[in-house]
Amino acid sequence: MVTVHGDVERVEVDAVNKKENRELYAKRIKIFPQKASGFYRSLKWWIMGLTLAIYYITPWIRWDRGPHAPDQAVLVDLANRRFYFFFIEIWPQEFYYVAGILIMGGVGLFLITSSIGRAWCGYTCWQTVWVDLFIAVERFIEGDRNARIKLEKAPFTADKIRKRIAKHVIWLLIALCTGGAWILYFADAPTLIVNFFTLKSPFVAYATVGVLTATTYIFAGFAREQICTYACPWPRIQGAMLDEDSLVVTYNEWRGEPRVLKKKERLALGDKAGDCVDCNACVAVCPQGIDIRDGQQLECISCALCIDACNAVMEKIDKPHGLISYSTLRDYNANKQGIPTKTTWRSFIRPRTFVYIGIWSLVGLGMLITLLSSSRLDLNVLHDRNPLYVKLSDGSIRNGYTVKILNMITEPRIFKLSVTGLPGVTMSIAGEDKLPSGFIDVKVNADKLRSLRVYVKVNNKNIPAERNDIVFTIKDTKGDETAYYNAIFNAPKR
Amino acid sequence: MSKKDIDKITGVETTGHEWDGIKELNNPLPRWWLWTMYACIIWGIVYVILYPAIPLINSATPGLLGQTARGDVAIAITDAKKAQSKFLDKISTMSLEDIRKDQALFEFARAGGKAAFAVNCIQCHGSGAQGSPGFPNLNDDDWMWGGTLEAIHTTITHGIRQDTDDDTRTSDMPEFGADEDFGKENIAKVANYVASLSNVKHDAALAKEGAAVFEESCASCHGEKGEGSQEVGAPNLTDQIYFYGSTVDDFARQVTKPRHGIMPAWAGRLDKNTIKQLAIYVHSLGGGE
Numbered sequence: 001m002v003t004v005h006g007d008v009e010r011v012e013v014d015a016v017n018k019k020e021n022r023e024l025y026a027k028r029i030k031i032f033p034q035k036a037s038g039f040y041r042s043l044k045w046w047i048m049g050l051t052l053a054i055y056y057i058t059p060w061i062r063w064d065r066g067p068h069a070p071d072q073a074v075l076v077d078l079a080n081r082r083f084y085f086f087f088i089e090i091w092p093q094e095f096y097y098v099a100g101i102l103i104m105g106g107v108g109l110f111l112i113t114s115s116i117g118r119a120w121c122g123y124t125c126w127q128t129v130w131v132d133l134f135i136a137v138e139r140f141i142e143g144d145r146n147a148r149i150k151l152e153k154a155p156f157t158a159d160k161i162r163k164r165i166a167k168h169v170i171w172l173l174i175a176l177c178t179g180g181a182w183i184l185y186f187a188d189a190p191t192l193i194v195n196f197f198t199l200k201s202p203f204v205a206y207a208t209v210g211v212l213t214a215t216t217y218i219f220a221g222f223a224r225e226q227i228c229t230y231a232c233p234w235p236r237i238q239g240a241m242l243d244e245d246s247l248v249v250t251y252n253e254w255r256g257e258p259r260v261l262k263k264k265e266r267l268a269l270g271d272k273a274g275d276c277v278d279c280n281a282c283v284a285v286c287p288q289g290i291d292i293r294d295g296q297q298l299e300c301i302s303c304a305l306c307i308d309a310c311n312a313v314m315e316k317i318d319k320p321h322g323l324i325s326y327s328t329l330r331d332y333n334a335n336k337q338g339i340p341t342k343t344t345w346r347s348f349i350r351p352r353t354f355v356y357i358g359i360w361s362l363v364g365l366g367m368l369i370t371l372l373s374s375s376r377l378d379l380n381v382l383h384d385r386n387p388l389y390v391k392l393s394d395g396s397i398r399n400g401y402t403v404k405i406l407n408m409i410t411e412p413r414i415f416k417l418s419v420t421g422l423p424g425v426t427m428s429i430a431g432e433d434k435l436p437s438g439f440i441d442v443k444v445n446a447d448k449l450r451s452l453r454v455y456v457k458v459n460n461k462n463i464p465a466e467r468n469d470i471v472f473t474i475k476d477t478k479g480d481e482t483a484y485y486n487a488i489f490n491a492p493k494r
Numbered sequence: 495m496s497k498k499d500i501d502k503i504t505g506v507e508t509t510g511h512e513w514d515g516i517k518e519l520n521n522p523l524p525r526w527w528l529w530t531m532y533a534c535i536i537w538g539i540v541y542v543i544l545y546p547a548i549p550l551i552n553s554a555t556p557g558l559l560g561q562t563a564r565g566d567v568a569i570a571i572t573d574a575k576k577a578q579s580k581f582l583d584k585i586s587t588m589s590l591e592d593i594r595k596d597q598a599l600f601e602f603a604r605a606g607g608k609a610a611f612a613v614n615c616i617q618c619h620g621s622g623a624q625g626s627p628g629f630p631n632l633n634d635d636d637w638m639w640g641g642t643l644e645a646i647h648t649t650i651t652h653g654i655r656q657d658t659d660d661d662t663r664t665s666d667m668p669e670f671g672a673d674e675d676f677g678k679e680n681i682a683k684v685a686n687y688v689a690s691l692s693n694v695k696h697d698a699a700l701a702k703e704g705a706a707v708f709e710e711s712c713a714s715c716h717g718e719k720g721e722g723s724q725e726v727g728a729p730n731l732t733d734q735i736y737f738y739g740s741t742v743d744d745f746a747r748q749v750t751k752p753r754h755g756i757m758p759a760w761a762g763r764l765d766k767n768t769i770k771q772l773a774i775y776v777h778s779l780g781g782g783e
Contacts (some may be wrong), residue, residue, distance in 0.1 A: 386622030393733035
């Protein structure tokens, strides 16, 4: 079913998601993307390799933190409520770092989308990466587009069954690895992997792997472009993100039209004929099942494979590259009006990108400063509410406090806890034999919180008011790290 | 209904229902929806077979797995007890003093004691153990019957003036108001004397006369200087802590017709382990000796 035009072949292909072909309730029509080759295809292979490598290798990286903390470089330790990322350790109350990273992710996405279009969708989104991987497997086993269409239509012979089983087994294995790698971020990877296969892991590990295996297999194997079109909110937001200076994958209509397939007609038209030879190569390679020549559309993930396909055709017919290219709407319109314009890096320079870069950098810088200057020692004091104070037999007044000391480094430390603010103030710890005094040495284990019941006692004569300010101070006995807490000392009405 | 009614615009068969010219199309349900519904039906049938489901007159069908919510709670409690057993076993065998010195055990016993206190003790002693007139404050350092771990443990176990317990603590201050020989003047004198012991506002002349009365009638229990005795449960009259009020009138009332509180004996009501944890908790409130 191939019509010959010069030495360029026209592929018989229909853009199934073309506007005219869409119905409200339509069964999905399978898309058989043809293999593209060129700059963007290579770029996508490299990015796929890099992102998959990061995902699968990261949990295996070791990072020595001494004997009191895990040695996994990236670890979300839910049981102990710690998050480790190389040299960074985050406690639950420092969750604002995660919020900061989410804000940076969001603003970063705005920046990328408004400047180079849906690059996230086209190159790095996990849906795109895994679909690409699944299609690669499919192509490896069943052949390229035409072979796959033929196989789809063929009756169930031994060969078809063999190919189909091989494909689904490999897909399931990849899906299993995907789910399997995810759980490794939540426990010591080498231990977990052994426990997992000897059936000693907790149920939640198997459930997580099960769910992620199923979603990977279904989303990347079957749902594919439907996830982008129907499930993902981002295509709807892109309308607000893109403007006339955003780089988007564009069919340069001013150059391509009128598109003519037959050689005779082209020759008859002469110079009036557009560069597009209507070979449909751009449609055949599209994993989203659209025709880029219809213009920017919701389904387009900007994977740029149509650029590769078209450029290959342009080479064959001795025309310059770039009939389909990354271009801005401004340049496109200029070209259309006959002003030759080439899209360059200058399109990035505009207030919008600078605002995004500014917000992004500010949040990042703020987090970096907090991270570098944050104390790894914290003190929290909770005053007893019932009773507010206790009168002792000699008439002095005692207040009770729950003192929490957070030792956020991976070594045990001894701290000097002291209280000041009232004359002759002394304290003692519940359950300990030490005599009341102005300061007490407290040992706190590595990377742990220690909670103490502290009783503070002051002679009634030395108390000036009903509510008095006192200060708890904690100091590392070896280093000079200190922390303060301003507390209240209650007494009867004066 | 021999002829199918086909909607002209969409080409879809209608159900034959029509409202003001609007026809209801008979589009098939989406397949994913149907499959989800079938899956739910199968799930429902399996659930009814495995779990208690169909209500009968007095009960419900038990289900093949024999699961009950009450049974789940029992299992959860057993599991929790099992998890606590390494602490509970140690508390049963170790002395109170040794428990106090073991940091982990102390924290556990203190938490357990706090929970038991909240259920059994706060009705009289208050949720912060701060007491009220007639009910001692357990946070302070004044103890009528002793503030050591052992003394607190004995008090909780056998109670105070608890008739049913042979080892209960008992002290009975005589009712001086009923003694006609003693007389009202002596009560006034001794009340003023007691007030003078802890610098409460009093009549100095009466107090001076009260000293002799005190020595004759009160010192045998409350001590020569009014310092009290934990042996017999006689309160210390010289400190700043007052049980039934802190004025001369309050003192006089208590001498005339003393009030006596009762604390229940908890042996037999609470298990020995819980009583030990309670002793640790009360001792840790700040006044423990």
